[in-house]
Amino acid sequence: MRIRDLGEFDLIERISGRVKLSSRVVKGIGDDAAVLSYKKDKYLLFTSDMLVEGRHFCRRSGGYLIGKKSLSVNVSDIAAMGGIPLSAVISLGVPGSLGLKYADELYRGIRAVAKRFKIDLVGGDTVSSEKIIINIALLGEVEKKNLVLRSGARKGDLVFLTGAIGGSSKGRHLGFTPRLKEARFLAKNFRVHSMIDVSDGLLADLGHILESSRVRGAVIHEDDIPVSKAAKDFNSAVIEGEDFELVFTVSRDEAKTLMQSWPFKTRLSRIGEVCRAKGLYLVRKTGKKAKVGPLGYTHF
């Protein structure tokens, strides 16, 4: 049996399944970031993402945008927990033949994101590699009362989405802004039951929320889901991934206040609700309702 027969999630479960964790770990593998004991009123958040040339970016996109993306994907993970980022360590694999100017552009991209979100770049490791590989590990923190996991969705919750989805393969995956200020606003002012960032695709990531929360299902409405102009069509937009928008659920009462007080230009859309029916359902513009699988980006 080969890895591509399994897919990413089973592979991660193979690591986490048989491992005992100490009492320092509040939440291990299975959310956007690990949650660790830290201070009296705060948790430490810990996440890491690896980007590989040819898979997550093309060299011709330029070092600056690739550098930006490599740190932004991690910031998005910390945001989805309701936290703020603190410090990052960077491992960089590059061919010795790569132009120094290109490497400098990579760093310039990373530094731009670090500056914007006040992240300290505290460690670096560079190795020789045929393809460009960037791994960034990021620490963050969150007040205990503001921590948001994937696993708190409840029956009757309304499902929300920030921004618009789709078109990531047309370049949006390089230019996105992590929804940190939106996530912090939500975590600090509302009882957000569950949250995730859209990296594997809207359907897949909403599926992760449902599964982690052990709720039966949800219904979402095509009419209510904003699709980016860059997207090929609706169907590709909901499965493509790398949108790095936030999907979250709140109670119906909380939703009302939220809609009235949303202070950002970033669009906020109520796209559906957590319900009794088993599975994830999509109501088409025609009114037809169809069960949709946990479709999304397949990593292998």
Added chain:
Amino acid sequence: MRIRDLGEFDLIERISGRVKLSSRVVKGIGDDAAVLSYKKDKYLLFTSDMLVEGRHFCRRSGGYLIGKKSLSVNVSDIAAMGGIPLSAVISLGVPGSLGLKYADELYRGIRAVAKRFKIDLVGGDTVSSEKIIINIALLGEVEKKNLVLRSGARKGDLVFLTGAIGGSSKGRHLGFTPRLKEARFLAKNFRVHSMIDVSDGLLADLGHILESSRVRGAVIHEDDIPVSKAAKDFNSAVIEGEDFELVFTVSRDEAKTLMQSWPFKTRLSRIGEVCRAKGLYLVRKTGKKAKVGPLGYTHF
């Protein structure tokens, strides 16, 4: 200009040179791990290492040993700061065609090291990649009073080395045990002025201590440096790297107590001293003294 014209250290300096850090950072880029503010009496340590197939290991060495090495190199970094490891996140790049059994062996190796040193595996990211790539980011902690940096060596300090060096390319780089208990014993019981783990080679890493500490130089003695049986010869042993032994300096007074109280089977050797002469000098078995450059493993 290409990256291979620069080498690793200049590349890392290019990141760190122009970056301002917040007051949360006690020590950023330039030591075995970053040192961050944490608790009243403790610092947080943060390090990350990337291993790439064909560069740091061959696939035929087997997943178990490669997995062990990937976490052990990080434990060695935390040890060199005087700390203990806490939690790790793993990013794994593997070809979809890789056998599942091989991936399981990788994890088994990582888990074996995690279990031995009581490390929580709290996060995982797997991506598709032609070559096997393993990046592990590791958090640790150290009591403020026990923190050891590279930068505290003083004139007149004696230089010590644990174990024997050389022969890493003959397989020792896969089977080593990080010197965690030795490092903790040193940090807790002695005023260790400076410490580093030997990853780039004894000469290069002792050079890092001298440079960080802004002392003029050191003299080491061929006669006093234990060389592993697997090593080709003395000359290759001092430059090969990936020994993961500890090099450290203490005052002459402290050295006496240390030699008398060393409780481990791991050999402890006094190999030289920090001195007034500028540069790193090696006294050969013949008695001849030669200046040796900052030779060591070149990453590009």
